[in-house]
Amino acid sequence: MRFLLSADEGAIIRGWVVPDDPTAISRVYVTVEGRRVAEVSAIHADPTFIQYGWHATGLCHYEVREDHIPGLAGIERLEIFDVDTNVLVHRRVPKVGLATPKAVLINAHIRPETVIQTALFPHFQQCYFGIGRFPEEILHAIFDTDTLTSCLMVGSIILPRYEGHFVQGNAVTMMLLHDPYVEMASRLTWLRERAGMGADPNQSWRLGHLAEAAAFTADYDFTDAKSLKRLFRMLPEPAYHLLYNPLTRQLSTHVPDDRIVPGSSIIAVEVLSRIGIVGHRDYFEAFMATVFDRLEINAPIPLPLPIPNGTLELAERLRGLRFLRDWIEFDMVLSDAVRASVSKSWQD
Structure with a gap:
């Protein structure tokens, strides 16, 4: 699976999703406040996808419009997911106060540090948790998509396998060690x-x-x-x-x-x-203070x-x-x- 957001212009959201099945028509669904409100299928074909060998028909471009969701332009918060994989494709949130870079929190502990995830989540437009369980194709799509700038990725992954993607994407990488x-x-x-x-x-x-x-x-x-x-x-x-x-x-x-x-x-x-x-x-406060400073987040340091x-x-x-x-x-x-x-x- 590959995906990209082309534009969110308020009354219309454009993007594309290339499904793993090269013959399938890509579909996305939209949620507002956690409630599924619409499902949209691709309506435009792109010959480039056929040339790259990504898709058989190129029918991968979708548009979410007012006729799908009345009042779309006025909705401050919504999320768009791929139907087949449930992977987040786009998250609309108010732009004020968002951290701008890609950030990768690499879990070294067997139990995810949910306090850190909870503290960082409100400050990013896109958030992906548990990325260590994502299929390889989806990981590459997230790591290599240039438009995912305010994006937080969290999970336990093997570093040498993916380190090059972080360097190319100028991602801020973070890791907290335990005894x-x-x-x-x-x-x-x-x-x-x-x-x-x-x-x-x-x-x-x-x-x-x-x-x-x-x-x-x-x-x-x-x-x-x-x-x-x-x-x-x-x-x-x-x-x-x-x-x-x-x-x-x-x-x-x-x-x-x-x-x-x-x-x-x-x-x-x-x-x-x-x-x-x-x-x-052992120095949790120092780690969180450094993370907030690097990401320019103004918020209380969690315990x-x-x-x-x-x-x-x-x-x-x-x-x-x-x-x-x-x-x-x-x-x-x-x-x-x-x-x-x-x-x-x-x-x-």
């Missing part, structure tokens, strides 16, 4: 919470390749050191990839199951150094959600297992370096 033991504890509890789903044949598909890993954790006691040692000896391969130096994996590989080698640490440091804003969860006590207790338990040091060795180097840098600059 590696807290991250490992968070990932284990995330799996445990989904153990029932992973064991259910009717639900396991929701977890994809992590279904076996989630179900596996149900047989182990996270409060017992011996049980934890057995868990790490018997881990299924997908769980190993989820837990072994996950930050280094995200910063140095091209696919999730690539092997981590000593050289991966060097690559991870280089990639991390090219991210525009890097912070540490982070507390990490559950059970997760922190498990992290301390994991810290006492000496064999796990190899599992977070590379990530610890990255985390400690960022924490030290932020600590020094924030105090100064």
Whole structure:
């Protein structure tokens, strides 16, 4: 899927969507205040799409007009989505106070930082959350579309695979790191919470390749050191990839199951150094203040959600297992370096 907004002139909105099916006529639907109010099919053919091999007929240009939505010109807020994929194509909002660049918040934590997303959402015209689950074609469309200027993208993605798109699009990239033991504890509890789903044949598909890993954790006691040692000896391969130096994996590989080698640490440091804003969860306020300053957002600095006590207790338990040091060795180097840098600059 590819898309582009040509113009939003108030009483008429023009754009195009090239669907994944080259024979399909593209369709969009419009929502106002969350309510679906119209569906519009393409009415203009573009021979360029045929020449590029994108579409069989080129019938991809749509127009949303007053006869589709009475009073269209006076509606301050509306959204247009592709019918087939539910991907946001255009969001009309008041222009006052919007952040102007593309911004990419790269989730390094297993649980999205919803406080950050909530704080940034009102200041961007376009917002895409969970981009790590988007198909490759849609990701490229979002990353490479020049007209998406005031655009926030959030999700867990592998950096080396997409870094070039951010550079070409002059995007502001952001990443918040966690202590590696807290991250490992968070990932284990995330799996445990989904153990029932992973064991259910009717639900396991929701977890994809992590279904076996989630179900596996149900047989182990996270409060017992011996049980934890057995868990790490018997881990299924997908769980190993989820837990072994996950930050280094995200910063140095091209696919999730690539092997981590000593050289991966060097690559991870280089990639991390090219991210525009890097912070540490221990200095959440410093990270958010830097983000708001860079994006020229005038708003109160939000407070982070507390990490559950059970997760922190498990992290301390994991810290006492000496064999796990190899599992977070590379990530610890990255985390400690960022924490030290932020600590020094924030105090100064």
